[in-house]
Amino acid sequence: MAKAILHQGKQKRIAGGHPWIYRTEIKEIVGSFEPGDIVEVFDYRDKFVGKGYINPASQITIRIMTRNPLEEVNEEFFRRRITAAWNYRQRVVKDTNSCRVIFGEADFLPALIVDKFGDYLSVQTLALGIDVHKETIIRLLYEIVQPRGIYERNDVTVRKIEGLPLITGFIGEPFDPKVVIHENGLKFVVDLEGGQKTGYFLDQRENRLALQGLVKGGRVLDCFCHTGTFSMYAAKFGAREVLGLDIAASALETARANAQLNGYGDICSFKETNSFDELRAMEKSGEQFELVVLDPPAFTKSKGAVKGAIRGYKEINLRGMKLIPPGGFLVTCSCSYHMKEELFLETVLDAGRDAGRELRLVELRRQAKDHPMLLASPESHYLKCMILQVF
Incomplete structure (x- = not known):
């Protein structure tokens, strides 16, 4: 695993919990890697900061995924994170069949957005390092949240910065993208295909x-x-x-x-x-x-x-x-x-x-x-x- 070393004076914000590491904050990268790979991050004193995915094409070059040196970013990692996010929503969301299931960095899954509209999910993978794991993430969403269908809304221009194509469409079996959701005793039509952002x-x-x-x-x-x-x-x-x-x-x-x-x-x-x-x-x-x-x-x-x-x-x-x-x-x-x-x-x-x-x-x-x-x-x-x- 390649090793990114931070400039002196640049570690405080990152060590304090911010998940983004900008290009200008990296002193050097030791070892070889491919864009989207997981790399280890150390401060200038060689103290471990975290592991995250890297994309040199982006100004946000590394996004931290874990601060545990022993934790591997694999299928079980994503299963734990997605399960934790879904369990949290089941505790705090009331009187609706729709919610944001995963809110990127705030759910410790940087650049991943998942919204639930009734029985369906709308998904965005907004950075190369998370897009690499899209197949695993989709499989786990079907396993954990159990939607009837998933629609991809990767038509966000930030993906161009990451070197990713703009893509929209069904992941798996198609369905009517106009869904009626329930919210606090009201009904709303949500267009997963053509609505703003993820649809609503x-x-x-x-x-x-x-x-x-x-x-x-x-x-x-x-x-x-x-x-x-x-x-x-x-x-x-x-x-x-x-x-x-x-x-x-x-x-x-x-x-x-x-x-x-x-x-x-x-x-x-x-x-x-x-x-x-x-x-x-x-x-x-x-x-x-x-x-x-x-x-x-x-x-x-x-x-x-x-x-x-x-x-x-x-x-x-x-x-x-x-x-x-x-x-x-x-x-x-x-x-x-x-x-x-x-x-x-x-x-x-x-x-x-x-x-x-x-x-x-x-x-x-x-x-x-x-x-x-x-x-x-x-x-x-x-x-x-x-x-x-x-x-």
């Missing part, structure tokens, strides 16, 4: 429940509504009218199907539009909503784009606040890891000042429990959800 945003499940008690009898605006999940919860919890906005016609088609499926076709309506433009137009026309949801896609995927993201978040929050009567509520989210929680709070506060509104924080929420956060890996904490009362 599971990470907001617990945050959607937080609408209870805030929407009864009110008018609700759901911006960037995608397939209308927040909209369905608003209707379930007693909103008299819900309007969802999104730019994607296909997502809105599913949103309308979800409204019919749950019996809320007369409460929920959807409009194909740019949410930024529509918020400005609604402000000019004097529209009012007792609760506004802002759940946009990530405005930044890099540190260098944070300033632009701040402007985007400030704009939509300012516009959203202006549509809310005094005492109404704003549910505002960011799924950008680089938009840190404290910075997000500051940005929304600035938006409130510019809008001439006072804000009271009701709740500060994060991602659902099936998306646990590894404290040593801040990248695993990406979702922020603020519930504010606006005065």
Whole structure:
């Protein structure tokens, strides 16, 4: 097994539990290896740090799989890790037949994402070192989770950096990729083949429940509504009218199907539009909503784009606040890891000042429990959800 030796001063973050080792942190590699192989990692004093898979083509050159020098990365290793991940979900996930089964680094299986939608799984292997073991992983998922079928969603551009092709399709026998899932008494259509990410945003499940008690009898605006999940919860919890906005016609088609499926076709309506433009137009026309949801896609995927993201978040929050009567509520989210929680709070506060509104924080929420956060890996904490009362 090849041996990677870290530069002096670069070991603290890694030894502290972070699973990523960047190219610039490696002093030298002793021994031969093939991309995707498991290598041992040592600090500059020759102290063992861990074992991980290596890919020199990636800036994240090594991802740690184990910190036990005696543990081999083989089929039994994957069986233990997948079983542990599945057992954890069975303890913390309630009132749904869908969840994230494996959340990459947070489940000590870097770059592996597995989502369960009803009886089916959606799988992503996002790095060469985990893709090498895909056949073993699929076999174990059938053994441990026992799905009726698996769909591969390896159409993520990060795979190109790893030198991997973009692939989608059934693994094994084909099935209808449009699956109806159950979540907190609601039904949702999930398109494993054509939906965003792996087909559906599971990470907001617990945050959607937080609408209870805030929407009864009110008018609700759901911006960037995608397939209308927040909209369905608003209707379930007693909103008299819900309007969802999104730019994607296909997502809105599913949103309308979800409204019919749950019996809320007369409460929920959807409009194909740019949410930024529509918020400005609604402000000019004097529209009012007792609760506004802002759940946009990530405005930044890099540190260098944070300033632009701040402007985007400030704009939509300012516009959203202006549509809310005094005492109404704003549910505002960011799924950008680089938009840190404290910075997000500051940005929304600035938006409130510019809008001439006072804000009271009701709740500060994060991602659902099936998306646990590894404290040593801040990248695993990406979702922020603020519930504010606006005065």
